[in-house]
Amino acid sequence: xxxxxxxxxxxxxxxxxxxxxxxxxxxxxxxxxxxxxxxxxxxxxxxxxxxxxxxxxxxxxxxxxxxxxxxxxxxxxxxxxxxxxxxxxxxxxxxxxxxxxxxxxxxxxxxxxxxxxxxxxxxxxxxxxxxxxxxxxxxxxxxxxxxxxxxxxxxxxxxxxxxxxxxxxxxxxxxxxxxxxxxxxxxxxxxxxxxxxxxxxxxxxxxxxxxxxxxxxxxxxxxxxxxxxxxxxxxxxxxxxxxxxxxxxxxxxxxxxxxxxxxxxxxxxxxxxxxxxxxxxxxxxxxxxxx
DNA sequence: GTCAATGATTTACC
DNA sequence: GGTAAATCATTGAC
Numbered sequence: 001x002x003x004x005x006x007x008x009x010x011x012x013x014x015x016x017x018x019x020x021x022x023x024x025x026x027x028x029x030x031x032x033x034x035x036x037x038x039x040x041x042x043x044x045x046x047x048x049x050x051x052x053x054x055x056x057x058x059x060x061x062x063x064x065x066x067x068x069x070x071x072x073x074x075x076x077x078x079x080x081x082x083x084x085x086x087x088x089x090x091x092x093x094x095x096x097x098x099x100x101x102x103x104x105x106x107x108x109x110x111x112x113x114x115x116x117x118x119x120x121x122x123x124x125x126x127x128x129x130x131x132x133x134x135x136x137x138x139x140x141x142x143x144x145x146x147x148x149x150x151x152x153x154x155x156x157x158x159x160x161x162x163x164x165x166x167x168x169x170x171x172x173x174x175x176x177x178x179x180x181x182x183x184x185x186x187x188x189x190x191x192x193x194x195x196x197x198x199x200x201x202x203x204x205x206x207x208x209x210x211x212x213x214x215x216x217x218x219x220x221x222x223x224x225x226x227x228x229x230x231x232x233x234x235x236x237x238x239x240x241x242x243x244x245x246x247x248x249x250x251x252x253x254x255x256x257x258x259x260x261x262x263x264x265x266x267x268x269x270x271x272x273x274x275x276x277x278x279x280x281x282x283x284x285x286x287x288x289x290x291x
Numbered sequence: 292g293t294c295a296a297t298g299a300t301t302t303a304c305c
Numbered sequence: 306g307g308t309a310a311a312t313c314a315t316t317g318a319c
Contacts, residue, residue, distance in 0.1 A: 153298050155317080198298065254309075
């Protein structure tokens with residue numbers, strides 16, 4: 001920019017009071033890693049997305065997808081911002097040149113120049129604000145897509161479901177795993193503890209609602225557990241270790257309440273299984289409590 | 292495309 | 306804070 005006494009655009013730029021809305025937008029863009037220095041494509045936001053989705057390791061593809069899209073937004077934002085700044089400077093220079101031309105034919109006060117530059121900058125600021133606003137919106141949409149866990153729900157692996165079902169049906173009298181048991185199950189199933197809690201919450205309520213429907217499944221897992229128990233017993237006999245007698249489960253109880261086996265058929269089958277060996281024996285914890 | 296199954300979330304309760 | 310119950314949203318079989 002050519003030096004010209006009294007014709008500087010700096011003054012007007014610095015006198016503008018900070019717009020609170022613009023500051024909010026700037027802060028958000030900074031926090032999301034769109035504005036400011038490159039932070040690995042908004043790794044903070046990606047980490048937030050990971051935390052919100054349960055932290056499972058199975059969504060690394062989604063994360064890289066998220067980062068890629070955020071980088072895209074960042075690139076577009078910076079390109080557009082540069083374009084606006086360049087256009088603003090060019091236009092200001094152009095106006096300054098015109099004023100300089102005019103100053104040959106009429107006196108132009110510094111105040112008038114300042115006013116003109118101010119008008120130009122305000123106009124470009126409002127355009128910049130629109131750009132920042134739409135960038136924020138794009139980031140919000142992107143985040144909502146990746147943060148909404150329901151959108152990227154994945155069914156658990158067959159093995160994980162088997163492990164959970166085995167535990168559920170072998171603890172049918174009290175299907176409330178302790179915190180330690182939940183952690184153990186989570187580890188075995190490669191899911192989070194809260195996912196284990198969710199699974200048991202869903203299972204308990206769905207089992208209770210329709211015991212008949214789950215009868216086949218219950219029998220299947222009961223048989224499975226019985227086979228496992230038989231193998232364990234055989235191993236124990238081999239080791240000449242006497243087993244203490246077990247007591248059959250008294251029935252499914254919801255928390256603090258006797259669980260109603262409202263289907264007589266279900267109850268009969270379950271009871272029949274319990275006493276014919278098809279139904280699993282209660283599982284004792286290390287402290288002797290029935291789980 | 293439909294529909295049942297299923298994982299996640301929300302709300303209310305204790 | 307943990308759970309029951311209702312509900313939402315996606316998946317997967319058909």
